[in-house]
Amino acid sequence: MENDKIIRLRQVAKHYEMGDTVVKALDCVDIDIEKGDFVAIMGPSGSGKSTSMNLTGSLDYSTEGDILLDGENIQDLEESELAQVRGKKIGFIFQQFNLISNLTAKENVMLPMIFQKTNIEEREEKAEELLKIVDLGDRMNFYINQLSGGQQQRVAIARAMANDPQVILADEPTGNLDTKTGNKIMDFLKKLNDKGRTIILVTHDPDLARQYARTIYSVRDGKVEYIEKKIGDGWKRIFNEE
Amino acid sequence: MQEYFQLAIKNLRERGLRSWLTMLGIFISVATIFMLISLSLGLQGAVEEQFETLGTDKFFVQAATGFLGPPGSVGGVILTEEDVEVISKVHGVKDYSFFTAGNARVEFGGDTRHLIVWGVPPEHMDVYNEVGSFEIAEGRNLEKGYKNSVILGNLHKTGNVLGKPVSAGNKITINSEDFKVRGIMELIGNPDDDRAIIMDMESFRELFEIPERVDFIMVQTNEGGDINEVAERVEKKLRKTRGVTEKNQDFGILTPEELLESFGNILNIITSFLAGVAAISLLVGAIGIANTMYTSVLERTREIGVMKAVGARNSDVAWIFLIESGLLGLVGATIGVLLGYGIGKTIEYIAIHQLNTTLLQIATPVWLIAGCLGFGFLIGAVSGTLPAIQASKTNVVDALRYE
Numbered sequence: 001m002e003n004d005k006i007i008r009l010r011q012v013a014k015h016y017e018m019g020d021t022v023v024k025a026l027d028c029v030d031i032d033i034e035k036g037d038f039v040a041i042m043g044p045s046g047s048g049k050s051t052s053m054n055l056t057g058s059l060d061y062s063t064e065g066d067i068l069l070d071g072e073n074i075q076d077l078e079e080s081e082l083a084q085v086r087g088k089k090i091g092f093i094f095q096q097f098n099l100i101s102n103l104t105a106k107e108n109v110m111l112p113m114i115f116q117k118t119n120i121e122e123r124e125e126k127a128e129e130l131l132k133i134v135d136l137g138d139r140m141n142f143y144i145n146q147l148s149g150g151q152q153q154r155v156a157i158a159r160a161m162a163n164d165p166q167v168i169l170a171d172e173p174t175g176n177l178d179t180k181t182g183n184k185i186m187d188f189l190k191k192l193n194d195k196g197r198t199i200i201l202v203t204h205d206p207d208l209a210r211q212y213a214r215t216i217y218s219v220r221d222g223k224v225e226y227i228e229k230k231i232g233d234g235w236k237r238i239f240n241e242e
Numbered sequence: 243m244q245e246y247f248q249l250a251i252k253n254l255r256e257r258g259l260r261s262w263l264t265m266l267g268i269f270i271s272v273a274t275i276f277m278l279i280s281l282s283l284g285l286q287g288a289v290e291e292q293f294e295t296l297g298t299d300k301f302f303v304q305a306a307t308g309f310l311g312p313p314g315s316v317g318g319v320i321l322t323e324e325d326v327e328v329i330s331k332v333h334g335v336k337d338y339s340f341f342t343a344g345n346a347r348v349e350f351g352g353d354t355r356h357l358i359v360w361g362v363p364p365e366h367m368d369v370y371n372e373v374g375s376f377e378i379a380e381g382r383n384l385e386k387g388y389k390n391s392v393i394l395g396n397l398h399k400t401g402n403v404l405g406k407p408v409s410a411g412n413k414i415t416i417n418s419e420d421f422k423v424r425g426i427m428e429l430i431g432n433p434d435d436d437r438a439i440i441m442d443m444e445s446f447r448e449l450f451e452i453p454e455r456v457d458f459i460m461v462q463t464n465e466g467g468d469i470n471e472v473a474e475r476v477e478k479k480l481r482k483t484r485g486v487t488e489k490n491q492d493f494g495i496l497t498p499e500e501l502l503e504s505f506g507n508i509l510n511i512i513t514s515f516l517a518g519v520a521a522i523s524l525l526v527g528a529i530g531i532a533n534t535m536y537t538s539v540l541e542r543t544r545e546i547g548v549m550k551a552v553g554a555r556n557s558d559v560a561w562i563f564l565i566e567s568g569l570l571g572l573v574g575a576t577i578g579v580l581l582g583y584g585i586g587k588t589i590e591y592i593a594i595h596q597l598n599t600t601l602l603q604i605a606t607p608v609w610l611i612a613g614c615l616g617f618g619f620l621i622g623a624v625s626g627t628l629p630a631i632q633a634s635k636t637n638v639v640d641a642l643r644y645e
Contacts, residue, residue, distance in 0.1 A: 080555035087553015
């Protein structure tokens with residue numbers, strides 16, 4: 001069912017020019033993200049995992065092939081149009097948190113809404129609501145450097161939710177956190193998924209992927225090596241046929 | 243847009259000292275420009291005011307030494323009382339006065355000074371007084387029939403021009419002749435006038451042995467008459483009697499209008515020169531802003547990446563940086579205006595209290611203040627344009643990975 005796919009990468013290649021040589025970071029990759037799924041994109045560093053994330057998250061254009069975000073081919077959009085669409089449909093959570101340090105927690109959460117021209121009352125209301133959901137109702141006006149790593153990542157989750165996106169893309173969200181804090185973050189993501197939001201987790205950690213995801217794309221050498229689907233308590237591995 | 247201002251202010255605060263240092267260049271140059279323009283406006287206003295008291299019914303005739311040249315310094319060419327006689331008979335002339343100046347050795351109470359002495363015909367004191375807006379503060383004015391008497395500028399009494407205060411009734415010695423001080427004039431505000439020594443023309447000619455030379459003629463026209471027409475008639479008549487043509491005319495006529503104009507021209511030259519200097523410092527300030535903004539774009543590469551990832555269009559990013567650099571310019575200009583106002587007021591104070599002149603005062607019309615502030619914002623925004631464009635073109639993927 002085409003309509004069930006929120007993001008589709010079809011025969012996507014991404015090449016980078018490095019001096020005289022062309023590096024093929026991705027080659028002939030197909031990725032389908034179904035609505036409501038919890039997908040992990042997994043692979044060691046240098047596998048093309050980051051590039052897949054950038055393309056899946058509409059952060060970058062492909063060299064070849066089409067990328068469809070909610071049915072719209074992002075290759076046809078200009079950079080600024082893409083930013084607008086991305087801001088509305090995808091929320092990002094990064095390993096480095098990537099919050100703006102001279103803004104408060106609340107202001108950080110309000111930022112994506114500013115770019116969607118949401119009015120100030122709505123922005124404040126929504127930001128407060130989201131920060132309460134991630135248990136930071138008492139720290140809304142704290143500056144980022146006054147918050148712990150786990151708290152910062154929760155602010156990032158709240159920010160990712162600001163524009164009510166259908167998809168949340170989390171790039172190694174637990175990478176800079178201790179296990180306990182990391183688990184708490186993952187639990188928040190799971191809760192969001194339970195409420196119907198599509199989650200894409202980018203990780204190098206197979207255990208983390210298997211613990212939370214229902215679909216796993218394993219990337220290696222610029223290709224999708226295999227896809228695993230959770231069926232009941234077991235996993236079914238589908239190899240990529242060329 | 244409002245939130246972009248808030249973001250920009252936060253960013254500027256974050257950089258604290260660097261923001262202030264960047265603004266230094268702007269506020270020094272804006273202060274200079276503001277001070278220059280407000281002083282020159284004030285000066286213009288003061289001069290116009292003086293011309294108003296002088297009246298619009300008078301014009302002046304002088305040998306062709308050029309305006310502002312020292313009286314009587316021209317080689318050979320002089321005006322004489324004969325010329326005055328000719329002028330007095332021109333149709334439309336109501337009254338006139340004239341003076342001749344000479345350098346004298348003035349002694350009083352054992353002290354000797356070298357000062358300029360002016361000879362004026364006592365029967366024509368009215369026009370003379372009107373032109374200089376002189377009034378007697380103490381004693382009496384010059385009168386026909388009272389020879390060897392002088393009236394003095396106010397500083398002779400209050401400013402120790404002759405070593406100690408002189409009062410009406412004192413005797414002073416000029417070129418070894420005794421003169422009685424008949425009167426002291428009110429303070430004018432112009433140091434030259436306030437140091438004046440004025441005597442009747444007859445005594446002046448005997449004392450300095452200048453039989454007929456006239457340095458400056460003041461002509462008053464009939465009420466309701468056209469001053470320019472009368473001035474033209476005087477010019478033609480004098481050409482005829484002095485045997486000169488328009489080309490080799492050896493005297494000049496100045497109407498208040500022309501005087502004001504030539505004064506304005508001089509002022510404009512000075513102002514534009516100084517404004518040029520200020521403009522250079524403004525350019526340096528602008529480069530400072532551009533430099534700071536470039537640094538800031540680099541430092542915040544990751545932040546730019548984040549903003550773009552969460553939906554900022556290129557124009558959003560550009561606006562944030564543009565407003566930030568504009569604010570640098572605006573705040574710099576605000577401080578500059580305050581600083582310029584302060585310095586201008588200080589100069590005004592010194593001029594009044596130390597130099598005894600009311601010519602140096604500042605004028606601060608609203609357009610000047612608004613203009614300086616708007617200009618500052620503009621300079622900031624323009625300097626920030628290229629850095630802002632660079633910021634807006636930052637690649638999201640690269641920026642997010644930027645360390």
